Amino acid sequence: MTQVDDWQLTADVVRSFSNTPDQRLKHILTELVQSSHDFVRRTNLTFEEWNYAIDYLARTGHACTPARQEFVLLADVLGISMLVDAINHRERDGATPTTVLGPFYVGEHKLLPHGSNISSGVSGAPMFVRIRVADVSGKPIGHAIVDVWHADDDGLYDSQKASYPEEGPSLRARFAVDAQGCLSFRTILPCSYPIPTDGPVGELLDASARHPMRPAHVHFLVAAEGFEPLVTHVFIAGDKNLESDAVFGVKSELISHLEEHDESPMPDGSPANGPWYVLTYEFRMQPGNGTAPTPLPGTRRA
């Protein structure tokens, strides 16, 4: 491969993959070579910049542990995670939009009864959540299973705490809907929180004058036989970071306007000590196979 110019080089590299037995892998590698070479050519990368990039990638790799996946975080802040989600959910007429699973889903939970308070021992304004699960025509799906998880007042998930999994789950639960597709539970109002900034991804955000905040949200994973599993968030309207989510996860249909109350007692009969909120959301499921998605590798923090 005695190239005379850099276009010949790119052609040589593409040709080196021509005997790849798996045709899909061959296609991906061909596109990878062309994209990466085009990037280098368009930016006219200097040696110093390239050396920095190599070192950055190595440091990002070293920041990956069983409890943290810095490459997922990097893909998140570059919008690549949401893009992979988007291209795998192109046809969703009438169905609830999807968004990233995120690094804090930790898998199976035992079912809790409706009306449970999943925030026991955690401080925060009470929030009552009322969910309905329906098909795209609005007909209830009476056999749906709903996983829910969100961060506490300090922006931490139970699985990020040293006491997990010995203590918990906390702000994390699984419910089965009733025959009308409904369920309700009590939790606390979630708040904005920063993604981890003490690694190479934090360095990137700093260098580009971007903030690390995610707007307040509750994660949901809804699964039902005969329907495509739905991985999504519900965001709280009014959060100042809705337009600048560090991981680009917000879609307007996923923003919920809460009802604010202060009368006593609250829906579960307990006395109100201040404002409390009601979040109501209806999930519309698309037909499909009912297998729950496998969490991303390295994203289980437990």
Add this chain to the structure above:
Amino acid sequence: MTQVDDWQLTADVVRSFSNTPDQRLKHILTELVQSSHDFVRRTNLTFEEWNYAIDYLARTGHACTPARQEFVLLADVLGISMLVDAINHRERDGATPTTVLGPFYVGEHKLLPHGSNISSGVSGAPMFVRIRVADVSGKPIGHAIVDVWHADDDGLYDSQKASYPEEGPSLRARFAVDAQGCLSFRTILPCSYPIPTDGPVGELLDASARHPMRPAHVHFLVAAEGFEPLVTHVFIAGDKNLESDAVFGVKSELISHLEEHDESPMPDGSPANGPWYVLTYEFRMQPGNGTAPTPLPGTRRA
């Protein structure tokens, strides 16, 4: 950033970098977002493929140690290292072509006298090297310093051995040319050798049915005040891997046809026990500043 489609998403991510203070970084990040998003869109990556990629990157990071830079090796086999070299050396009319520094350059050495045997204690066919360093018009550069390094009969550099740096240097030296720009030394005939295949890069080569071999070569780094430092290899004509160098480093002008001899004595007066070789090469240097290039981070194996 409440995107309605994946093109809007890409625009949102690009805009998120709009306040980057360093304009060059802003440009690079913008191109990175566009290239990486285009790649994902063109390949329609599945979740499984994306998860594999994330895991592959993390494993590549974990394979990086002070003695090994797996991301450099990955860039090498994807032709990116040679591309960065090519775009930084576009104008070389009359000058010797450049190629990658490679991971085995370990920096400064003390000067050896002309005629030295740099292969003492290493088995292999004797090779006598005669170098001339000139400017692009052919005028000798009498103040050039030439670093040389190459692999042994087993394809290993001294710096890859456990005994390094206590033992050595071996097959590695620095020379000053004479007033005619010339120098000569004795070494052994280099041979083809494989790049390291026990990490993620080996996995990539395996999956794409590519061999890991580099054709036989000798590395040179030529530096002289008033000239651009020249990082290159001289390849041995006839090597069966010249057309399929695993790292795409071969350029036809860098291939040298050796003289083969078997008469006794050899040029250094010692008796011949079999065939011996003569490699003659003239390096043409381009005007520039005479600072020697900094080795890539993490590429020093010492």
